[in-house]
Amino acid sequence: MRSNDWPDLAGLLAVGATHSLPRVLTIEDDEPTAGEIARELTAHGFTVDCAARGEEGLRLAKDGAYDAITLDRMLPDLDGLTIASSLKAGGVDTPILMISALDDVDERVRGLRAGGDDYLTKPFALAEMAARVEVLVRRRRAEADRLVLKYADLELDLVHHAARRGAREIRLFPKEIKLLELFMRNPGQTLTRAMIFERVWGYSFDPGTNLIDVHIKGLRQKLDAPGSASLIQTVRGAGYCLRAD
């Protein structure tokens, strides 16, 4: 897959945005890591600003209208948790991806409670990080409270727990509805297996084997007419993506 296979985020997000390219602030004291994050996000169509120190990051985050922030949990001057909570307290609702070397359930909960919107453990695959930032940006711009979701000929009614594809009614289990909702709220975006497991099941460990794949397979069988191309496409080496070609 080439980078131009990634969804054209700029195009997708242009509607309702005050600027053409979504902007991300990366607060990270480790220069090589900051460089890698910036490169990867730029390749995915973001404009990236970097801050190496917490104070500077906090100032930039307050002034600049960013669409997302990647925030290192451990900074030499300010703690990542402090930055996140003071941003939220100051009314800045920019979504934050906390990045931390601390791999612990409690740490994760602390990070999310302080105002992080997502949490990623170092070291991470750059594609995983980019996928999470994309979801954060989209979540902010999309109408998160919409209860009837539509994509191509697929429709999901979250009030009546009903799904249909064209004229065909689809019966789904509650977990399948959550799974489909995740895809339909993030159309055209790559969702990694770890993200899916976190968002749908609420657990953040590695579920092992091809557990998520089997669930996706089950959902595909219900959504797709036999013989036709699937709406949920496999992104090799990364995850899955809802896309109608």
Place this chain on the structure above:
Amino acid sequence: MQTSGLWRTSTFRLSALFGALYALGIVLLLGLVYVQTAAYLAGRSDRIIRAEADVMERGGPDDILRAMSRASSRDPFSRFALYAATGERVAGDAPLNPSDLPLNGQPRETRLGPGIPARALAERTPWGEILIVARDSRQIVELRHIVLSALIWSGAIIAILGLASGIGLSLRPLARIRSMQAASDAITSGDFSRRLPIAGARDELDELATIANQMMDEAVRLMIQARTVGEGVAHELRSPLTRLRASLDHAAQGLEADDGRRRLLEACVGEADGVLKRFHALLRIAALEARGRGLARPPVPLAIIVEQIAELYAPLAAERGLALKVSSAPGLLIEADGELIFEALSNLVDNGLKFTPAGGEVRLGAAPGPGGPIIEVADTGPGIAQAERAFVTRRFYRSPRHAQASGHGLGLSLVAAVADLHGFGLEFDDAGPGTIVRIICRAPLG
């Protein structure tokens, strides 16, 4: 180790031994005194009766009667009798007949009636009559009784004192041994910061405890070193490996989908992912082990966890042609980190699904047990050989029989770490055929 332990302490044994030796010495001493005294008193009696016999015979047949009455009035313990050669009694009141004693003039033991022991001699006087001289020896027998009861009493008192002092002296060392045992129990159950208590008495127990503590320090140091080497390697290699994976991935993306080199690069990415997963699991187990026990946790209903696992794994089981059966008694609560228990159970169920051949079944059940709920994951797979059960929770252990199966050999280590963190038991059993893994939980207190 309760009272039975008391009899085994070296202090008790020593004092009991000394008590016994002392009692034996006293018995020997008193016995000697008794034998000597008895012999002396008997000898003295014998000399008296010999002398009295001599005195009487010296006066000849005319004077003997007077000598007898004189002696009787002087010495109330001596009794006499004089018999004519023909056998009838001439004088004296000693209740003895010439036939009772040999006529040889040698004093010997006899009786002056029921309960009256005596020494007596009989001999023929130079003029042919038979003289019997006897002496009441009740005093000697009484003395014998006194000495004997002294023997018994002092022996008994010494034995009791020895026993009591043994118990008394052993109680303190025993209490120290018990506190050492408590400390070593705590160490065995995972509290490596505990050490054996030192009383400060600088005795042999303190010395032993000091040696054991030094050994513990060294063992803990080595353990931490061994653990941190592995963790350090995992930690240090994660970042470069992640970068390597990213570069390989980038390189792969740049090639056409049907290019053979792309497949090769993607295989490399897969391998790198495998290594990263192993490192991740290793660090996670290390973090769990370092976390330590004793955290208060809210009670978690087991039924919900079991249900979630069932829902998560049902499609995988169906795909593998296996039946996944779950059951949970209502109202079971455990004090645990629900996410970790979920992770542990998902590991066990995943293992069951991995190793059980198609057509078999995997059961997950939670039921009340004597000490708390018991969670059981059973399968109809090949089972774990008895000899292997001790190894399966070791890091990277993989049964030689399943070398082909996917996985990194850390799943059961993680399960063991989670169980250990909560103070839960972990048991492997034979389902005949198949494996049963049991997590024995503690019920919430109160």
